[in-house]
Amino acid sequence: MRFSIARGTALVAATAVMVGLSACSPPSSNNEAAASDAAKATNAAALGGIDKLVEAAKKEGALNVIALPPDWANYGEIIKAFTAKYGITVNSAQPDASSQDEINAAKQLKGQGGAPDVFDLGSAVALANTATFAPYQVTTWNDIPAALKDASGTWVNDYGGYMSIGYDSSKVPAPTSVADLLKPEFKGKVALNGDPTQAGAAFNGVVAAALGNGGSADDIKKGVDFFSDLKKAGNFLPVDPTPATIESGQTPVVFDWDYLNVAQGAKLKGKVEWKTVVPANAVVGSYYVQAVNADAPHPAAARLWQEFLYSDEGQNLWLKGGARPVRADAMKTAGTLDTALFDALPSVSGTPVFLTDAQTKAANDYLAANWAKAIG
Amino acid sequence: MAGLRQRRARRQRILRWVVVTLLAVLFLLPLFAMLEFTTRGAGGSLSWETWRVFFDWGALDETYPILWTGMKASFWLVLLSVTLTLVLLVPTVVWVRLRLPRMRRLVEFISLLPLTIPAIVLVVGLAPVYAWVVYFVGGSSLTLTFAYAILALPFAYRAIDAGLSAIDVRTLSEAARSLGASWATVMWRVVLPNIRSAVLSAAFLTVALVLGEFTIASLLNRDNLQVAINQLGKSSAQMSVAVSLAALVLAFVLLFLLSFVGRRRYRERKTS
Amino acid sequence: MTAPTTGTRDQVKAPTTTGVRGGRRQSWRRRWLRRDLLGVLPFFVFVAIFLFIPTLVVVIGAFAGDDGRPTLKNISALADGYIVDAFIRSITLSAVTAILGAVIGALVGYAVVTAGPDSLVRRLVTSACGVLAQFGGVTLAFAFIATIGLSGFVTVFLHDSLGIDIFAGGVWLFDLPGLVLVYTYFQIPLMVIVFLPALDGIRPQWREATESLGGSTWYYWRRVAGPLLAPAFLGSTLLLFANAFSAYATAAALVSQGSPIVPLQIRSALTSEVLLGRENLGKAMALGMVVVVALVMWLYGLLQRRTTRWLD
Numbered sequence: 015m016r017f018s019i020a021r022g023t024a025l026v027a028a029t030a031v032m033v034g035l036s037a038c039s040p041p042s043s044n045n046e047a048a049a050s051d052a053a054k055a056t057n058a059a060a061l062g063g064i065d066k067l068v069e070a071a072k073k074e075g076a077l078n079v080i081a082l083p084p085d086w087a088n089y090g091e092i093i094k095a096f097t098a099k100y101g102i103t104v105n106s107a108q109p110d111a112s113s114q115d116e117i118n119a120a121k122q123l124k125g126q127g128g129a130p131d132v133f134d135l136g137s138a139v140a141l142a143n144t145a146t147f148a149p150y151q152v153t154t155w156n157d158i159p160a161a162l163k164d165a166s167g168t169w170v171n172d173y174g175g176y177m178s179i180g181y182d183s184s185k186v187p188a189p190t191s192v193a194d195l196l197k198p199e200f201k202g203k204v205a206l207n208g209d210p211t212q213a214g215a216a217f218n219g220v221v222a223a224a225l226g227n228g229g230s231a232d233d234i235k236k237g238v239d240f241f242s243d244l245k246k247a248g249n250f251l252p253v254d255p256t257p258a259t260i261e262s263g264q265t266p267v268v269f270d271w272d273y274l275n276v277a278q279g280a281k282l283k284g285k286v287e288w289k290t291v292v293p294a295n296a297v298v299g300s301y302y303v304q305a306v307n308a309d310a311p312h313p314a315a316a317r318l319w320q321e322f323l324y325s326d327e328g329q330n331l332w333l334k335g336g337a338r339p340v341r342a343d344a345m346k347t348a349g350t351l352d353t354a355l356f357d358a359l360p361s362v363s364g365t366p367v368f369l370t371d372a373q374t375k376a377a378n379d380y381l382a383a384n385w386a387k388a389i390g
Numbered sequence: 391m392a393g394l395r396q397r398r399a400r401r402q403r404i405l406r407w408v409v410v411t412l413l414a415v416l417f418l419l420p421l422f423a424m425l426e427f428t429t430r431g432a433g434g435s436l437s438w439e440t441w442r443v444f445f446d447w448g449a450l451d452e453t454y455p456i457l458w459t460g461m462k463a464s465f466w467l468v469l470l471s472v473t474l475t476l477v478l479l480v481p482t483v484v485w486v487r488l489r490l491p492r493m494r495r496l497v498e499f500i501s502l503l504p505l506t507i508p509a510i511v512l513v514v515g516l517a518p519v520y521a522w523v524v525y526f527v528g529g530s531s532l533t534l535t536f537a538y539a540i541l542a543l544p545f546a547y548r549a550i551d552a553g554l555s556a557i558d559v560r561t562l563s564e565a566a567r568s569l570g571a572s573w574a575t576v577m578w579r580v581v582l583p584n585i586r587s588a589v590l591s592a593a594f595l596t597v598a599l600v601l602g603e604f605t606i607a608s609l610l611n612r613d614n615l616q617v618a619i620n621q622l623g624k625s626s627a628q629m630s631v632a633v634s635l636a637a638l639v640l641a642f643v644l645l646f647l648l649s650f651v652g653r654r655r656y657r658e659r660k661t662s
Numbered sequence: 663m664t665a666p667t668t669g670t671r672d673q674v675k676a677p678t679t680t681g682v683r684g685g686r687r688q689s690w691r692r693r694w695l696r697r698d699l700l701g702v703l704p705f706f707v708f709v710a711i712f713l714f715i716p717t718l719v720v721v722i723g724a725f726a727g728d729d730g731r732p733t734l735k736n737i738s739a740l741a742d743g744y745i746v747d748a749f750i751r752s753i754t755l756s757a758v759t760a761i762l763g764a765v766i767g768a769l770v771g772y773a774v775v776t777a778g779p780d781s782l783v784r785r786l787v788t789s790a791c792g793v794l795a796q797f798g799g800v801t802l803a804f805a806f807i808a809t810i811g812l813s814g815f816v817t818v819f820l821h822d823s824l825g826i827d828i829f830a831g832g833v834w835l836f837d838l839p840g841l842v843l844v845y846t847y848f849q850i851p852l853m854v855i856v857f858l859p860a861l862d863g864i865r866p867q868w869r870e871a872t873e874s875l876g877g878s879t880w881y882y883w884r885r886v887a888g889p890l891l892a893p894a895f896l897g898s899t900l901l902l903f904a905n906a907f908s909a910y911a912t913a914a915a916l917v918s919q920g921s922p923i924v925p926l927q928i929r930s931a932l933t934s935e936v937l938l939g940r941e942n943l944g945k946a947m948a949l950g951m952v953v954v955v956a957l958v959m960w961l962y963g964l965l966q967r968r969t970t971r972w973l974d
Contacts, residue, residue: 032715033722108611110621113935119611122520126529139935202829209919212934216919252836253812254918256624264812382937386744389920394873402776409773410783413850417790420805420847423815427808482705489698497702500709506959507717508908510925511948514932515716515723540712598796604911609932616800620915623804631808634801641797646789 052314056167057151058321061314064153067321068100070314076103077315080119080130081111085257085277087173088335095331096322102315112213113139120146124309131316133305134172136214138374140303144168147305150317152324157344162301172323173273173337174301176292176362177222180275182266183287192226192240192293195267201248205255205265206241207274211381218298219269220385221369221377226296231367234377235384242388252389261286271300272360273336280336295364301340326350333359421635428632440628444636454629460618463531464601467614471538471600472593475546478539480589483550484581488563501547504540509605512537520610531612538600545599546592553588554581594648598641720952723945736946745927745947751838752923753954756906759845764899766846767853774854775861788858791851799911806844806916811835836917844912849902856901860894897965904958907951924951 052070055061061070071077077096084090086109093104107128108115113135123129133140133147140147149167162171179189186203189195195204208216224230224237244250255265260278263286268275272290279288304323310316322328329339333355345351369377431437443453450458479501486493504512516537523533559581566580567573582589604616615637623630727733739745770787777783794802810816810828812835820826834840864887872882910925921927924947930937931944 028710029718032710032718035715110624111611112933114933114938115611118933122517122611123524123529124521126524128529136935138938142938202833206919209921209930211921211937212930214935217936251833252917252919253833254624258623258625258627262627262813378937383743386747386920398879402773406773406776406783409770410787413770413787417794417847419816420802420809423809424805426815478705478708482702485698485701490702493702497705500706500713502959503713505904506956507713507952508910508925508955510908510910510928511720511952512713512716514928514945514948515719516712518719519712519715536708536712540709543709595796598792602797602799602801602911604799604914608914609929616911619804620800623800623915627807631804634804637801638793638797638805641793642789645792646785649785649789 050313052317053148053308053310055313055317056149057155058153058317064321067314067318071102071312071318072100074102074312074315076105077312077319078105078107078128078131078310079319080107080133081109081113081116082106082134083109085274085281086335087175087273087332087337088277091334092323092328092331095327096319099322100318102318117143117146120307120309127311129307129309129311131307131310131312132319133303133307135303135305137171137301137303138214138378140169140305141371146308148308148310148313150306150320152320154324154341154344157341158324159340159343162340169303169305170324171301171340172304173332173339174299175271175273175337176360176366177218177296177298177300178270178272178275178290178292178360180260180268180270180278180288180290182260182263183289185263185266188289188291189267190291190294192223192296195249196240196243196247198247200267202251203265204244204249204267205251205253205259205269207255207268207270209385211378211385214300215271215274216269217377217381218271218300220381221367222269222293222296222298225298225367226293231369231373232376234380238381238384238388245389250389257281260288271337273338276336276360290360292360292362297362297364297366299366299368301368330355421638424631424635428628428635430628440632444629444632454622454626456613456621457618457629457633459613460615463613464615466532467534467538468597468600470532470535471542472596474535474539475542475596476589476593479543479546479592480550480582480585481577483547483554484559484577487554487559498547498551501543503543505544509541509603510609512540513606513609516606516610531607531614534603534607534610534612534614537606537610538596538603541603541606542592542596542599545595549588549592549595550585553585553591556588557584559584591648594644598645601637601641717952720945720948723942724949726942726945728939728942736942737949739943740946740950745924748921748924748927749950749954752907752925755838755841755845755923756903758842759849759906760899760902762842762846763849763853763902764857764895767850767898767902768857768895770850771854771857771861775858775864779862788855791854794848794851795855797848800915802844802848803912803915806835806840806847836919838922840916841913841923844916845906845909848909848912849906852905853898853902856898857894860891860898864890893965893968897962900958900962900965904955904962907955907958 050070051061052067055067058064058067061067079093082089082093084093084106093106096102097104105128107130108119111119113133116130116133116135117139120130120133135143144164147168149164151167152170155163155167155170158170164170179192179195181189186199189200194200206216206219207213210216210220220237220241221231221234222237223240224234227236227240229236241250251265253259253265255268255270257278259265260268261282272292275288275290279290282288304320306313306316306320323332324341326345329341329345330350330352332339333342333352336359338359339345342351342356346353346356428440429436429438431439444450446453450461482497486497520533523536527533562580562584563576566576571580601615603614604620607614607617608620615633619630619633619637622633724736725732725734727735774784774787806814808814812829812833817828820828829835835843868886868890869882872886877885908925910929913923913926914929917926921930928944928947928951931940931947934940
């Protein structure tokens, strides 16, 4: 094929057109959902009260949630309770998605009826994507401590927990500290819930290990070294623990949030003796973040969902799942907290450590450079 | 000479049986292990519960909704992808052969490009394209068809090209044209029936590809059979292994049946 | 592979314009050419949208910074320890499984081809190979977990009956050794499929000629069939390499922690909720992958041309 000038120009022009097309993004479709009153409301009063909100939400008829596994902080029951109370169908997509997947899905499905309405994210992803959220302050806004919410309502913490060690008490002895896991009884048994460079739960597991081995919130090196030693001793299992692996006995010891381990224990009662312990003096806490999608296809339902989650009923349902709801202190004072459930939470000895953004970033950088080498 | 040939034939036969048996064992072992895994009951007993639940397709929507969504999506994706690939490729390849022979190298190169641009790379770049697709046609999993047609290009092209090489398409089309047929008639009633087995082969290759595709579906956060199996593996190990086994066996049966359809045409060229 | 009829007549000639009017024929030809191009337009538009644009997005993104301006930061980040390690592991994995798959696959292919073109053995083997080559993905990973996973059939059997704990030295199934084992499982069938046409091309006359001139089996393989099959064998090995290098699904389903190979690193760059903002780094890694695979496929193309000379 001889390359004439005409053909060459055509090729260059075609490439330029393609480059241009690849750079621009589609116009945001002006759908009625985005223009509705509910989408602009920053609290229930703006719509005329909770009853008006319920009415608007029922008219929308559906709610899209994402990344909410049914056994994660009792979301299964929460979704059922919401549907039972308001008659709104909840479409739960991709229960195993990560926080970043939630944002990716919102971006990819922007303007579509299947886009997620609400997010439940790790704080790192939430803080990086505040432009995607619509500010909304629930009726019980003042009950939430100032440190656990964004002043304008763009995001708010929802529930939290402490990093814990879940274990099958019939297979391994009870670990009293993180360092115990290096003992030979734990050979080939210790699993981390994910890869610390990818999943928030695993990241906090490494931080807990750091705290339990003489490190601090500013220095995650001891944690990475601990897992490196664990690997060398043959105790580390590079397998993601899932309900399936816990039940089958493949992962007898799991580093995970206490509410997740507690939920597994409750689910497998009778089959597996799954116990949860928060290691003393290595207490890492973290809250997850709730936010409303600015381009939610069902804005009223999304806000009603928020109201439900932060109502006494919603908070107690989270408590039932073993998570510590963000309004716990206020509800305790008011007497609306389910004290039986609260007392059943794993005991915590030692001061909890919550990482700041700067500490998280420093830890991330260290992990990115050293985790792969440490685990090898 | 005859004795030499007989001895060689016998040696080859022994080699054949040894190699094939060894490999049959090696490849059937995982299938057997999967069957054994799915029939493990409580306390070491044999239990067909997993299979009973799996074949109860009516209730699959409640028992394993993820699986049901994935299976439905994959079913439609197979139909749509095969249609799109064939509709796109067959007329193009025939047209290039008949009217634009100089384009043949270009079309061949383009059709083989997806082998050089792996799916994992493609999916990284597909996100902005799919933003537009979502804007125009919505965000359902069925829009994966477009990506699947691209992935199927190399295999479908090779099958159709081989089929066209085996028939004298130029003479056929010129004869039809000289008798007054339009191009549509030539394509539909003259060329297509003669490359039926090649088209069928391309269709089956596309089916196998779509049923086995995971990369693009999972990284574009859509549903399909393999994504569903992967997700299922986290909550129910036995069910996911059962579905995998069923999918593998089904694919094998399909390809085995296909091997009876396509063979006749190509042997004419060989003299062995 | 080329059809015999398109050899000499490479001019586009419409059946009705057989006139001798030179100038008019010239313009007729150009007009027909443009009309003919319409026939392939849908194909080119489709490929442009769904193949070229994504590739351009990757190439441009690899050189773009977070603010959209061109930068070499992502490319230089490729020299980071863990990414270089990932590339080395990917290449090692692909090379090892390509060679293993090629050798064993060629043997199986030869065994099958001696059975004759329509035999049951050949049909069974090629169907099975077709399934495994295409389906090597999530289903294969699960098959392996069920076989030699922590509670797999073979693991339990070896442990209970023979007292051997194959994971005594650590769980290797989800690491590079495990990946090598699983990848070989779909490389061998792929080799069988890809190499079989070349084996089909060996004429029995060559064997007979060698024997009639007094050559032994060893001589036949070393001096006659060997050199003829060598380009096809090498080409198929390269194809296997490219296939293993690009494979994602099997590793994604098997390896849940760590990203030992490049495709998994790309996944991590796109979906990690801990290390954010690495999308363009993912595109740089994708570009790296394309460069490697393109190189391999180009070599494959060269070898293909050598192969078709004798074996078609």
